[in-house]
Amino acid sequence: AQTVTQSQPEMSVQEAETVTLSCTYDTSESDYYLFWYKQPPSRQMILVIRQEAYKQQNATENRFSVNFQKAAKSFSLKISDSQLGDAAMYFCAYRSPYTQGGSEKLVFGKGTKLTVNP
């Protein structure tokens, strides 16, 4: 079974600075999707960015970008020009297209709590 590991339970960053959140995963599959979700204090999960494994180019969404290292099974999230509104729990997630019954379950890491200091 696939597993997702976020080794940093908590991180902090100064406003306007850059921070990188780590995520590693374990899989024997060659194609899959990776996601970063943000959960602010309101507790709604919001999609930040996604990456398909067969695409070598790292995904970017405005101030958010990923460093996808397929061989190392690493999928880190970089937040540039951090803002106070970026403070949240961040979850890394893995999705395989080959799960039982053809479903597409999402496997989540345990999350990293990001604090943004003014």
Place this chain on the structure above:
Amino acid sequence: DGGITQSPKYLFRKEGQNVTLSCEQNLNHDAMYWYRQDPGQGLRLIYYSQIVNDFQKGDIAEGYSVSREKKESFPLTVTSAQKNPTAFYLCASSRGNYNSPLHFGNGTRLTVT
């Protein structure tokens, strides 16, 4: 605006009572999911449904039941058999393709005493 509505936001029950959490979506999504979130545990899948009248157990289905009689609705019942029901419950939906992201509701905080 399209979205997912979970109700209520907070729910309190006495031990031994069944309780049903509501989840409605107007995104016309085929697939719907229920996740449980505990502190330090991330999200764990309880049940999912890819089409109406069909659903599958997730990783922690014991003590829970679901139904999918309509495309828009996927209620979750927490039964008295669930040993530790107090948690935050998140409902989600997606188009059903593996490259489609999940859209989440705002969640329901269930407290059982």
